[in-house]
Amino acid sequence: MTEKKIGAFICRCGGNISDYVDVEQVRKEIAREDNVTVAGINMFSCSDASQEDMIANIRENGLDGIVIASCSPKLHLNTFRAMAERAGLNPYQYIQVNIREQCSWAHTHNKDAATRKAVSLVREGVAKAKLSEPLTPIELTAQPSVMVIGAGLAGMRAALALGEMGVTVYLVEAAPEPGGSIKGRKSLFPDNSSGHELVESLLERIRANGNIVLYTSAEILEKTGSVGNFTIRIQVDGKNETTLSVGAVIVSTGSGSYRPTDGEFGFGLSCVLTLNQYIDMLDSSTDTFLLNGRKIRNIAYIYCVGSRRTGKEGNRYCSRYCCSAAVHTAVRTHEVDPSIGQFHFYRDIRTYGAYEELYHEALKKGSVFLKYGLKDPPQVTEVSGSGLRIRAKDLLTGAETVELETDLVVLVTGMVPGENSQLIDILKLPVGKEGFFNEIHPKLRPVETVMDGIYIAGACQGPKTLSESVVSGMAAVAKSASLVLTGKVNLDPFVARVLTEKCTGCGECISSCPYGAISMKETPDGTVVEITESLCKGEGACVAICNEEALEIKGYGHNMIKAMIEALGG
Amino acid sequence: MESAVTLADMGFDVALVEKEASIGGKMILLSKVFPTLDCSSCISTPKMAAVANHPRITLFTYSNVKSVKRDAHGFRVRVVSRNSYVDPQKCTGCSQCETVCTVARPDQFNDGMIARRAIYIPFPQSVPKKAVIEKKGLSPCSQACPAGIRAHGIVSLARAGKFREAAKRHLEDSPFPAALSCLCYAPCENRCTKGKTKKGAPIPIKGVSSLMANGYYGSNDQVAIKTAPDAPEKRVAVMDAGPAGLSAAYHLALNGYEVTVFTKDSAPGGILAEGVPEAGLSRELVAREIDNVIGAGVIIDTDTSMTPEEAGRRGFAAALAPVPWNPDLVMDPVVKDGIVTYPELVDRPYLLAHAIGWGRRAAVMVQALVEKRNSEDALVLVPALKREKIPAKDPHYTVATKLSEENVQEAVSGCLDCGVCSECRQCVEVCPGGAIDLAMKPSTCEIDTDSVVLATGFRLFDPARKPLLGYSRYPNVITAMQMDRLLAPTRPYNALLRPSDGKIPGNIAFVLCTGSRDVNAGNPRCSRICCMYSIKQAQLIMGALPISEVTIYYIDIRAFGKGYDEFFQQAEGMGTHFVKGKVVRVEEVKDQNLRVHFEDMEGKGGLRQANHDLVVLSVGAISNPGIVKVLGDDRVEQDELSYIREVDGTVEPGRTSVDGIFVAGAASGPKDIPDSVVHAGAASAQAASYLIRTGALK
Secondary structure: OOOOOEEEEEEOHHHOOOOOOOHHHHHHHHHOOOOEEEEEEEOOOOOHHHHHHHHHHHHHHOOOEEEEEEOOHHHHHHHHHHHHHHOOOOHHHEEEEEOHHHHHOOOOOOHHHHHHHHHHHHHHHHHHHHHOOOOOOEEEEOOOEEEEEOOOHHHHHHHHHHHHOOOEEEEEOOOOOOOHHHOOOOOEOOOOEOHHHHHHHHHHHHHHOOOEEEEOOEEEEEEEEEOOEEEEEEEEOOOEEEEEEEOEEEEOOOEEEOOOOOOHHHEOEOOEEEHHHHHHHHHHOOOOOEEOOEEOOEEEEEEEEOOOOOOOOOOOOOOOOHHHHHHHHHHHHHHHOOOOEEEEEEOOOOOOHHHHHHHHHHHHOOOEEEEOOOOOOOEEEEEOOOEEEEEEEEHHHOOEEEEEEEOEEEEEEOEEEOOOHHHHHHHOOOEOOOOOEOOOEOOOEOOEOOOOOEEEOHHHOOOOOHHHHHHHHHHHHHHHHHHHHHOEEEEOOOOEEEOOOOOOOOOHHHHHOOOOOEEEEEEOOEEEEEEOOOOOOOOOHHHHHOOOOOEEEOOEOHHHHHHHHHHHHO | OHHHHHHHHOOOOEEEEOOOOOOOOOHHHOOEEOOOOEEHHHHHHHHHHHHHHOOOEEEEOOEEEEEEEEOOOOEEEEEEEOOOOEOOOOOOOOOHHHHHOOOEEEOHHHOOOOEEEOEEOOOOOOOOOOOEEOEOOOOHHHHHOOOOOOHHHHHHHHHOOOHHHHHHHHHHHOOOHHHHHHHOOOHHHHHOHHHHOOOOOOOOHHHHHHHHHHHHHHHOOOOOOOOOOOOHHHEEEEOOOOHHHHHHHHHHHHOOOEEEEEOOOOOOOHHHOOOEHHHOEOHHHHHHHHHHHHHOOOEEEOOOOOOHHHHHHOOOOEEEEEEOOOOOOOOOOEEEOOEEEEEOOOOOHHHHHHHHHHHHHHHHHHHHHHHOOOOHHHHOOOOOOOHHHOOOOOOOOOOOOOOOHHHHHHHHOOOOOOOEOOOOOHHHHHOOOOOEOOOOOOEEEEEEEOOEEEOOOEEEOOHHHOHHHOOOOOOOEEEHHHHHHHHOOOOOOOOOOOOOOOOOOOEEEEEEEEOOOEHHHOEOOOOOOHHHHHHHHHHHHHHHOOOOEEEEEEOOOOOOOOOHHHHHHHHHHHOOEEEEEEEEEEEEOHHHOEEEEEEEOOOOOOEEEEEEOEEEEEEOEEEOHHHHHHHHHHOOOEOOOOOEOOOEOOOEOOEOOOOOEEEOHHHHOOOOHHHHHHHHHHHHHHHHHHHHHOOOOO
């Protein structure tokens, strides 16, 4: 290996650094280091003028590694990588050392120590630069097609949007019919739209769009490949198998509905229904409004059934949509028969945003709201001949005990994760502690999963209203479209590499990899492991587990890390 | 930002227009975010950097969209970049300008709790990290000065204790600071806004100037004499050693001209030569001021007669001469045949400022003449004078109030900084990049786009509209945004204090639904974010001040998002008191503590009171519909609360009533951060789909 020529540039940051760190001292000490050909000082390294100076320096001195000691790489790593590239240097041979946040700003009280620390850190950077090697981002081509799993409203709308962008879409639905949970609904909150009509109009647009293939009664059997190039085997109607190549996958499998345990708030009694059962009844009833042949005079709603529990039973989370759905249902009921008395036993009414108007409407139409606490939940008992009796403590009237005879109790039940264990297994989908699919980050990457190229949308991610499900479906469209429309996938080059001469083929690392990126490979010299770069995230679990030091992350090799530690210590 | 990055990632070119000097919106100002308690900066800054570095995004900060007009190809968008007076190419964000700026303004990024400077970088994590100057024209005092002295600059420098710098600043405009402070009839004080307020007296600008000039001459030895430049093509003859002639000579010499002043008299100074003792102007002071002129490199030839014709023969490129005062005289220098003339002062020393102004304007005209260019831009510095503005008769000398350095600062502390930037030029001098240019003009550009995404967010309810809650009356009633700033890593006081006395609050109340779910406040809807941010703040307060009590007055706790109810339960577990009750009134009691009157909805019921030492109003979100006005014929529909209406909220998120215009985030209704980000993704998908359908994607 020829001797590297390294340029080190110390930034004053207009005083931000040089007021506390003796930059000239740092420069002098670094100039003495082996391989350091150039050691300079910039007033502002990030300014155009300084960048041009450094570019000239790199070219004139034929530098093949540079260190800039300035601010946090969060700020200017990309700036200087781009500069290195303009100078003809591989951007990964640029090393940034943070002597602002970590030295001058942190140690304003002790300038000597700040300077000494800066010298150590820059030495460490030089040690890294000495061993740096040119790396190229991994570029993959992406299939111009997307699979959408789950043809509920979110999935259908997502498929349509992608189809309209000219992307081939395979819309895969497990049920015999598309439409998900709303297809039979007559009136949905907040605007009383018909679920049936929504589904039908979307289906019409999907059929009219030539890019969307709909599979119903279909099941996912197997997934191979990685982002940009997935190969997915599906089975339709339990017999016909098809293999599809797609660049990305959107999972929009929806949610299930909480089923109360027997006896929970009287569940199991004939006049105790879940909200969904009651809405079914409302949807199917015509002008008369009867239950078991009897006219309904009073309805009691019990909210948060199976949600917001603090104990071991039930779910801790709030199901988000149920308050609004319940008050909307109450408004509908008032409209069907204004003489029906409606009593709501709630904990907090969460009709957030504009849904608040539904709550007002229910109040205006005569709904009565009573607040119960978790300590004294309402008790539902059957009264022979006259229906049900509900007994509760109303916190709004000084925890007075209220007794109410009612013909119907509606349990406002929340959402639960759908049954997806097979899909989770095949797609390696990350699942949160509640059983819903997990995004990478709720704010930064809300529809992306740790599996590159696999996106989640709708209520499979957590309770959502219908419109919110569609919104997240469309967000997943945007993310997947950027992948398949550009046709390219760029991955960071910081992936694991196998030093085959050291690998004993023990296979310990394979199980340590959460992404399934490591596999066995037979070679003439024996069995070793190999890395599928497109699956590797470079997180390094395999590096730590390997006893032979036969694995390392590119750009963070064992030699390099050791040299850096030595430079810091020396 | 999310929409821009998402669309750019899909391969579209995006212009992102932001009215503030940095991107980041409200989120970057927050402390931490619910329910994960991630640091807000840690989440925002990578996104901000992604926007700034994206090759397909062109960023326009400190810019406003003036109009959006549909044409055959799409939309033509007119973007006006507000004048920042700082060249972003040269500014490195080093902040040195902020340290020398003499004008303080309420910091809008700290909700007015502390001050920033007139030149400022919005906040430490700004993208771009460039300074901008807040400047609203010239302050009335500066504008009133016939000599073009930046009176506001002098005042603001004096306020900062920078008397020497003030004198130097004056000398950039005139060589006669002492004479002016004695003789001028001070139109600046006349125009001072402070003097027009109910009880206010004008800022004693003359007194300040007097102190400044005397102090300067007292502490300075003779002015270093600059030798006259040898510039034959820029040789000018001035046939007047009075104030106007000397002023013209001074400014020409400062601009590299070789200037000779000719006078028949044996000493320069004209009507000032002997001093004006009744106004307190001594001969010695006049001599010092004439030294300023000589120091600038002007040659003064006494006992010499000179005519313009003779000057022409002697090879002077231009000549200046006064013309005798007469009632019809034009009150401005006049250029004719290479000769610039201006009115002669004779017996009107109180018009000294006018004479200096004429001299300056004459100098500019000479330069334009010699260098054969337009003088209009430069003449703006010292506006022409209207005859009616000139006092008809001697207004008598008002001898300047004698001020000491100690009481002058008190006297000028009342300055209202009318034009914000005072043009003291301290920043110009200190800027290592030479980035600041006070003569800069705003720029306008037209962008042709195929589609428009509106992501203008929301505003916070102004709690002053609920006077019973005491905001703006009691210092210890603050908004939740202020509390978030108090808790942020870049917080204003570096501690959680209450505003009135800097005491650490021990018993804090949050009033939820301030301006939400409130028909009387004009907002019947729920704002979706306030419950959660209040719970977040409660947790952060309990972390920062473990012995503090935190009480949240609520109607319903709406913790409806993923992980939100768990977050609420966590706050309950930490000991936050949740009281179901509508707060009706907050009143101040002893020690500026506060008594909260609330309707106790659980428990005993009825109206009850509780004492707290800090009350936080959890203000709701209201619409920010300003952008709709610029859309002209393509005005999008709005809902009853002026949010931009989505035509079909269920299946067409982000689509407005106008084809090609989309809405992202809280501009269509209040949303928390995750919901905004996801909605922005959806709006991007809508825009992308539209662009592809209409064939705009190359």
